[in-house]
Amino acid sequence: QSVLTQPPSASGTPGQRVTMSCSGSNFNFGTNTVNWYQQFPGTAPKLLIYGNNQRPSGVPGRFSGSKSGTSASLAISGLQSEDEADYYCSAWDDSLNGPVFGGGTKLTVL
Amino acid sequence: QLQLQESGPGLVKPSETLSLTCTVSGGSISTSTYYWGWIRQPPGKGLEWIGSVYYSGNTYYSPSLKSRVIISVDTSTKQFSLQLYSVTAADTAVYYCVREIIGDYYMDVWGKGTTVTVSS
Numbered sequence: 001q002s003v004l005t006q007p008p009s010a011s012g013t014p015g016q017r018v019t020m021s022c023s024g025s026n027f028n029f030g031t032n033t034v035n036w037y038q039q040f041p042g043t044a045p046k047l048l049i050y051g052n053n054q055r056p057s058g059v060p061g062r063f064s065g066s067k068s069g070t071s072a073s074l075a076i077s078g079l080q081s082e083d084e085a086d087y088y089c090s091a092w093d094d095s096l097n098g099p100v101f102g103g104g105t106k107l108t109v110l
Numbered sequence: 111q112l113q114l115q116e117s118g119p120g121l122v123k124p125s126e127t128l129s130l131t132c133t134v135s136g137g138s139i140s141t142s143t144y145y146w147g148w149i150r151q152p153p154g155k156g157l158e159w160i161g162s163v164y165y166s167g168n169t170y171y172s173p174s175l176k177s178r179v180i181i182s183v184d185t186s187t188k189q190f191s192l193q194l195y196s197v198t199a200a201d202t203a204v205y206y207c208v209r210e211i212i213g214d215y216y217m218d219v220w221g222k223g224t225t226v227t228v229s230s
Contacts, residue, residue: 002156035216037157044206044220045157051214088157092215098172099215101157 003028004089004102011108012079020105022072022089028100032092034072036065039086039104048087049074076107084109112137114207114221122201122228128194132207132221139188140165145210146190147217148181150203158203162210163190197228 005023012018022034036049047056049065052072062077072091076083089102118130132146139146147162161171163181171179175194183190194201205226209219 033214035214037217044223045217046220047216047218050211050216050218056218090157090216096173098161098170099159099210099217101159103156 002103003093003096003100004091006087006089006102006105008103009106009108011110012076013110014079014081016079017075017077018079018107019073019075020087020107022074022102024070024072024091026070027095028091028093029067029070029072031094034065034067035090036074037088037090039088045088079109081109083107112209112219114209114219116205116207116221116224118224118226120225120227122197122226123230124198124228125196128192128197128201128226128228130192130205130207130224130226132190132192134188134190139183139190140185143212145170145212146183147208147210148192149206149208149217150201151206151223152200152203160192160194160205199228202226202228 010020033051037045038048039045052067053065064075086104086106088104093100113135115133122128145162148160150158161179161181163169163183169181178195180193204223206223207221208217210217
């Protein structure tokens with residue numbers, strides 16, 4: 001049972017805009033920022049979004065993040081087949097005194 | 111460009127100790143900006159943070175694993191290590207070492223991961 005809640009799956013067609021949600025609590029999202037990771041099968045996760053909406057160098061601008069209250073979302077615009085991956089949200093949790101993750105959303109590009 | 115590489119046995123017997131080492135290359139381990147941590151991923155499941163260490167040796171651990179975990183750092187060899195005691199099949203996972211940004215607590219550099227199976 002993950003501390004952060006993500007839907008297990010999402011899908012979209014090429015060119016479409018897709019959003020994925022992540023739900024937390026006041027212990028994590030209340031005062032801390034949200035980060036997102038992208039993971040392809042058999043590989044290590046990669047930082048995709050940090051600080052709610054910041055993109056590391058090299059991450060395309062069609063990836064964006066947002067946070068409002070105890071919910072966060074990751075949006076991908078102009079969906080491409082190579083975006084098919086698992087996406088995890090994460091944040092620091094003040095009650096557990098450590099970083100926590102969502103269970104991940106598997107994105108399928110139809 | 112900083113890189114992390116995990117190493118250690120791929121098979122551990124139940125009740126024994128899982129020991130892994132992460133070697134840092136292409137950068138310093140003795141920086142005030144980062145923690146160095148371990149994250150694991152059981153087969154087909156999500157990510158779980160295990161714990162982290164500062165270059166001075168300060169550590170913090172997941173409450174659920176704290177009683178069985180020790181993470182240490184050796185700045186002279188640019189390595190940090192994970193020891194997980196009394197393992198069971200539930201500890202079977204891919205183990206990643208990571209660099210964590212202090213303050214914002216995101217992991218910006220990941221090792222490739224190493225698979226550890228707990229089985230007799």
